[in-house]
Amino acid sequence: MHPPSSSRAFAHTPVLVERVVELFSTVPAGWIVDATLGGGGHAAAMLEARPDCRVIGIDQDDWAITAAGERLAPFGERAVVRRARFDRIAEVVAEVIDDTNSDQGVSGVLFDLGVSSPQLDEGERGFSYRHDGPLDMRMDRSRRRSAADVVNRSAAAELAATIRRYSDERYATRIANAIVAARPLRSTGELAKVVADAVPAPARRLGHPARRTFQAIRIAVNDELEILADSLDQAIDLLLPGGRCIAMSYHSGEDRIVKERFRHAVTGGCECPPGLPCRCGATPKASFVRRRSQQASPAEVEANPRAESVRLRVVEAIDHEAADRPEERA
Numbered sequence: 001m002h003p004p005s006s007s008r009a010f011a012h013t014p015v016l017v018e019r020v021v022e023l024f025s026t027v028p029a030g031w032i033v034d035a036t037l038g039g040g041g042h043a044a045a046m047l048e049a050r051p052d053c054r055v056i057g058i059d060q061d062d063w064a065i066t067a068a069g070e071r072l073a074p075f076g077e078r079a080v081v082r083r084a085r086f087d088r089i090a091e092v093v094a095e096v097i098d099d100t101n102s103d104q105g106v107s108g109v110l111f112d113l114g115v116s117s118p119q120l121d122e123g124e125r126g127f128s129y130r131h132d133g134p135l136d137m138r139m140d141r142s143r144r145r146s147a148a149d150v151v152n153r154s155a156a157a158e159l160a161a162t163i164r165r166y167s168d169e170r171y172a173t174r175i176a177n178a179i180v181a182a183r184p185l186r187s188t189g190e191l192a193k194v195v196a197d198a199v200p201a202p203a204r205r206l207g208h209p210a211r212r213t214f215q216a217i218r219i220a221v222n223d224e225l226e227i228l229a230d231s232l233d234q235a236i237d238l239l240l241p242g243g244r245c246i247a248m249s250y251h252s253g254e255d256r257i258v259k260e261r262f263r264h265a266v267t268g269g270c271e272c273p274p275g276l277p278c279r280c281g282a283t284p285k286a287s288f289v290r291r292r293s294q295q296a297s298p299a300e301v302e303a304n305p306r307a308e309s310v311r312l313r314v315v316e317a318i319d320h321e322a323a324d325r326p327e328e329r330a
C-alpha cells in the first residue's frame with residue numbers, strides 16, 4: 001500500500017519559518033534551493049516573501065515531491081520541483097538553470113534535515129516506533145536497502161556500532177544483542193518491543209526507549225550523515241556573493257557536521273596557528289551571519305514540538321570582488 005499522495009494528507013508544520021524568511025530577506029534575486037522540500041512549507045513562504053526569487057525544490061521522497069508539487073503549483077514557473085538526493089544538488093541546479101534558460105544564479109540554499117511529520121506518522125513507511133508497520137525507513141523507496149536489511153542482516157558488533165555512532169545510545173551493545181537473538185524481525189512494533197525490553201528499567205523512563213535506536217537505523221538506511229558534508233560544500237560553492245546557506249539539524253551528529261563544514265567555509269580550511277597571520281594562502285568562501293547556532297523560542301516549541309531540538313546555522317558567501325574594489329575597502 002502506498003501512502004496517500006495528496007498534499008492535504010501531508011501535514012508538516014515548517015520549523016522556524018519566520019526566521020528562515022528573515023534570513024533570506026537580504027539575499028540577491030535568484031534561485032533559492034530548498035534541498036529538503038518536504039511538503040513545501042518553507043518553499044511556499046520563501047516564494048511569497050521574495051517575488052524576485054524562484055525556488056528549486058529537491059526531495060528524495062516521491063510522496064513529498066507529489067505533495068509539494070501540488071502545494072507550489074499556484075506559483076507556476078517560479079517553483080521547480082525535482083526528485084533527487086541532495087548530494088546531487090550542483091547537478092540538479094545546473095539542469096534546472098539549463099532547462100529554464102535562466103540567467104540567474106543561486107541566492108540561497110536551505111537544508112531542513114531529517115524526516116517530516118507525515119513520513120513519521122504514516123506507519124506504512126516504517127519510520128516510527130509509535131506506529132506499527134514494515135521495517136522500511138527508506139526516504140527514497142527505489143533504493144534497495146531497508147531497515148529490515150540493517151536489522152536482520154548486520155552482525156551484532158556492526159549493529160551495535162551503527163546504533164552507537166548515529167544516536168549516542170548508551171545501551172547499544174545490549175540492544176544489538178537482543179535484536180540478533182530475536183531475529184528475524186518484521187515490523188516496527190516488534191523492533192520497538194525488543195529494544196524497550198533490552199533497556200534497563202530506569203532508562204525506560206527517559207522518553208521512549210526505542211527513540212534513539214530508530215533514529216540510528218534510519219540514518220544508516222538513508223546514508224544521512226555520509227552525504228551531508230559534501231552536500232553542504234556543494235551548496236556553499238553554488239552561492240552568489242551575498243547568498244546564504246541555512247542548515248537546520250535535529251540531533252548532535254548532524255549539527256557537528258554542519259558546524260564543521262560551515263567553519264571550513266569561513267576559514268577557507270586555514271590551519272595556521274590561531275593569533276598568527278595566515279601563511280597557508282587559504283581563501284575563505286563565507287562568513288558567519290551568526291557565529292552560534294540558533295534555537296527555537298519556548299513559544300515556537302509550544303506551537304510546533306518538532307522545533308524543540310532544532311539548531312539553525314547560517315553562513316553568507318563572501319563577495320571577493322567587492323572586497324577588492326577600492327571604494328568598498330575604504
Ligand SMILES: C[S@@+](CC[C@H](N)C(=O)[O-])C[C@H]1O[C@@H](n2cnc3c(N)ncnc32)[C@H](O)[C@@H]1O
Nearest residue numbers: 014036038039040041042059060061085086112
Ligand atoms: C524536515 S523535512 C522538510 C520539511 C520542509 N522544510 C517543509 O517545510 O515541509 C525533511 C525532508 O527532507 C527529505 N530529505 C532528507 N534527506 C534528504 C536527502 N539526502 N536528499 C533529498 N531529500 C532529503 C525528506 O524526505 C523530507 O521530506
